[in-house]
Amino acid sequence: MEREVMLTGIGGQSVQLAAQILARASLLEGRHAMFLGTYGGTMRGGNTDSTVIIGDAPIVSPPIVSSTWSAMVMHHQFWQPLREKLRPDSIVVVNSTLFENSFATADSATDSTAPEDVPRIFEVPATQIATDLGNALGASLVLLGAFASLTRLVGLDALLQAMRDSIPSYRRQHVGANETALERGFESLPPNGAPAWPTAGVAQ
Amino acid sequence: MxxxxxxxxxxxxxxxxxxxxxxxxxxxxxxxxxxxxxxxxxxxxxxxxxxxxxxxxxxxxxxxxxxxxxxxxxxxxxxxxxxxxxxxxxxxxxxxxxxxxxxxxxxxxxxxxxxxxxxxxxxxxxxxxxxxxxxxxxxxxxxxxxxxxxxxxxxxxxxxxxxxxxxxxxxxxxxxxxVAKDWAVDGSLGGSGRSRNINPIGMQKGSKSIDPESFWKRLQVKxxxxxxxEARFESESTEDAELLVVAFGSVARFVRHVVRELRSEGRKVGYARPISLWPFPAEALAAAARGTQRVAVLEQNAGQMIDDVRLSVLGSVPVVGIGGISSDSAGFGMGPLLDTRVIRGRIESALENLEVST
Missing domain, CATH: 3.40.50.970 (Thiamin diphosphate (ThDP)-binding fold, Pyr/PP domains)
Structure with a gap:
């Protein structure tokens, strides 16, 4: 089984870091993972997207997917291409502090008889939570923690370790604040509300 | 692990x-x-x-x-x-x-x-x-x-x-x-008895002239x-395939995914991939193409590997190109063809053309 997670945001929101941490955490739990980041340029405010694929066996999916099991949306500016790849039952965790757009997919917007075909939206005020923690740049980790709690795609311990493994030596001063961001995010959505795997728990 | x-x-x-x-x-x-x-x-x-x-x-x-x-x-x-x-x-x-x-x-x-x-x-x-x-x-x-x-x-x-x-x-x-390489130069100078000569014209140390013909013939033998x-090759679902799709490199990952999807729906399509582009796995590809009605080459260019595919099957089965030039705005080759929906459409069209023409 393979699970796709697409992330979108604007440059500077640590979208690529969140994707990397998610992939690395999956490896720590014994699963296989692949991710591909795409961005218009190394700059704040530009488009930045990432696709993470996690599976029980070596990943066979191409790194560019045509539809996704789930999404993490940090900002609405460049989210349209991702929105078109949502399936009717996709799980979408949204940074509600900044997101200003409609969640409806193209199908559900034109077909009022199928209101259930709206992806399952979970709102988390990630930027507000991070700002209250004094670490506004940690918003993507708040959202990642919330996503992990909801889906149990990966556990909190693996996320924390993967974050420590992903922070370069010259950014070590942020490790503590990032731990808090992941933990607070993990508390902000109901545990296992939308399970990723048939049985809860980690891979053998 | x-x-x-x-x-x-x-x-x-x-x-x-x-x-x-x-x-x-x-x-x-x-x-x-x-x-x-x-x-x-x-x-x-x-x-x-x-x-x-x-x-x-x-x-x-x-x-x-x-x-x-x-x-x-x-x-x-x-x-x-x-x-x-x-x-x-x-x-x-x-x-x-x-x-x-x-x-x-x-x-x-x-x-x-x-x-x-x-x-x-x-x-x-x-x-x-x-x-x-x-x-x-x-x-x-x-x-x-x-x-x-x-x-x-x-x-x-x-x-x-x-x-x-x-x-x-x-x-x-x-x-x-x-591994010791008995041909490598080690800094020894001429006259020391230990110097070696590495050159692209077949010049042998101690000989007074070069002999390009025998040198080039020896390279040809190698x-x-x-x-x-040294040919390397991968294939799937070729046994009863009516259409064989050939692709290489990253693009093959999309093609393999789509062929598996179509197979699970009962479509008679196979997949083949040269892992080595030279030597081209001509014999393995010809064997995979045997019994098919058509070979479709999906490459992200105007049609280059298709030459080698044609040289492999030697006219035994028609070969068509279903890929094409595809790039992003920066020219890095990240074009719209890298999409399983697009590739599925190309392969489905090739399957439908097969039904029309047979």
């Missing part, structure tokens, strides 16, 4: 250093730049040398020198940079030096360049086109081994997706044990042996 998350470029450099590569020179160009950067991070730590040369021509010249000393050495670039290196590539092949080239192409438009080359004279080099990061690690290890075995260059043909996709990889190859023994 620990899998480490690595971007393709990092995995390639790590595998190369583990395989004993101790010299790398290159000039940055997307999507090859990170390969160069990763060699730069890794080589000094093991006593090796990585040089950001002032041009691709200088980079391959430096690597040529390192190879002559018997070191495992490599260079690389995009197709654009490799265009500049063609003279040296052909000369290094005739000098029988085990060069490894990491070609991170901007798409698949450099198939002819990789398999035919633009240098002078009769020369060939092995070309491997990995489908993903894990296979790139294996083929990198193999490339250094085969280069030494044949004393012949080997190219890894990757692209933007291979260089920039991260996967959990393992490095399981046995530790590299340096290239025939490589062609007969």
């Amino acid at each position: 620990t899998r480490t998350l690595m971007e393709g470029s990092e995995a390639i450099a790590t595998a190369a250093v583990a395989a004993g590569c101790r010299f790398f020179a290159g000039y940055p160009m997307t999507p090859f730049t990170e390969v160069l950067e990763n060699f730069g991070k890794r080589l000094p730590a093991v006593g090796g040398v990585c040089i950001n040369a002032e041009s691709e021509i200088e980079a391959i010249g430096m690597t040529w020198g390192a190879l002559a000393t018997g070191a495992r050495a490599a260079t690389g670039s995009t197709g654009q940079g490799l265009a500049l290196m063609q003279e040296s590539l052909s000369e290094i092949t005739r000098a029988e030096l085990p060069l490894v080239v990491f070609h991170m192409a901007r798409g698949q438009g450099d198939y002819y360049q990789a398999t035919r080359g633009g240098g002078h004279g009769d020369y060939r080099h092995i070309v491997y086109a990995p489908i993903d990061v894990r296979e790139a690690v294996e083929l990198t290890e193999l490339a250094f081994d085969r280069a030494d075995h044949w004393r012949n260059p080997v190219q890894i043909y990757g692209d933007y997706l291979l260089a920039h996709t991260s996967e959990g990889v393992e490095f399981t190859a046995d530790p590299f044990v340096p 290239h025939d042996q490589i062609e007969a023994s």
Whole structure:
């Protein structure tokens, strides 16, 4: 089984870091993972997207997917291409502090008889939570923690370790604040509300 | 068993250093730049040398020198940079030096360049086109081994997706044990009795003249042996396939995914992939195509590998191209063809045309 997670945001929101941490955490739990980041340029405010694929066996999916099991949306500016790849039952965790757009997919917007075909939206005020923690740049980790709690795609311990493994030596001063961001995010959505795997728990 | 998350470029450099590569020179160009950067991070730590040369021509010249000393050495670039290196590539092949080239192409438009080359004279080099990061690690290890075995260059043909996709990889190859190379130059001067001569014109030390004909014929024998023994190939679902789809490299990953999807829906479609572009796995491909009604080649260019596919099946089955030029606005080859929905549409059309024409 393979699970796709697409992330979108604007440059500077640590979208690529969140994707990397998610992939690395999956490896720590014994699963296989692949991710591909795409961005218009190394700059704040530009488009930045990432696709993470996690599976029980070596990943066979191409790194560019045509539809996704789930999404993490940090900002609405460049989210349209991702929105078109949502399936009717996709799980979408949204940074509600900044997101200003409609969640409806193209199908559900034109077909009022199928209101259930709206992806399952979970709102988390990630930027507000991070700002209250004094670490506004940690918003993507708040959202990642919330996503992990909801889906149990990966556990909190693996996320924390993967974050420590992903922070370069010259950014070590942020490790503590990032731990808090992941933990607070993990508390902000109901545990296992939308399970990723048939049985809860980690891979053998 | 620990899998480490690595971007393709990092995995390639790590595998190369583990395989004993101790010299790398290159000039940055997307999507090859990170390969160069990763060699730069890794080589000094093991006593090796990585040089950001002032041009691709200088980079391959430096690597040529390192190879002559018997070191495992490599260079690389995009197709654009490799265009500049063609003279040296052909000369290094005739000098029988085990060069490894990491070609991170901007798409698949450099198939002819990789398999035919633009240098002078009769020369060939092995070309491997990995489908993903894990296979790139294996083929990198193999490339250094085969280069030494044949004393012949080997190219890894990757692209933007291979260089920039991260996967959990393992490095399981046995530790590299340096092999004595009795042909390598060691600094001994002429008259010492220990000097050696490495050159691309077949000049033998001690002889008064060169003998190009017998030298080139000997190289031809070697290239025939490589062609007969080094082809690599993968296929699926070919037994009762009516349509066989052929693809290579990163694009094959999309094609394989779509063929599996169509198979699960009962469509009689098969998949074939040359892992080595030279030698081209002609016999294996011809066997896979036997019994099909049509072969469709899906490559991300105007139609290059299709020549080799046609030469493999020799008219026994019609061959059509269903790929095409596809790029992003920067020209990096990240075009709209890299989409399983688009590829599914192309393959479904080929299946429908089959039904119409039969």
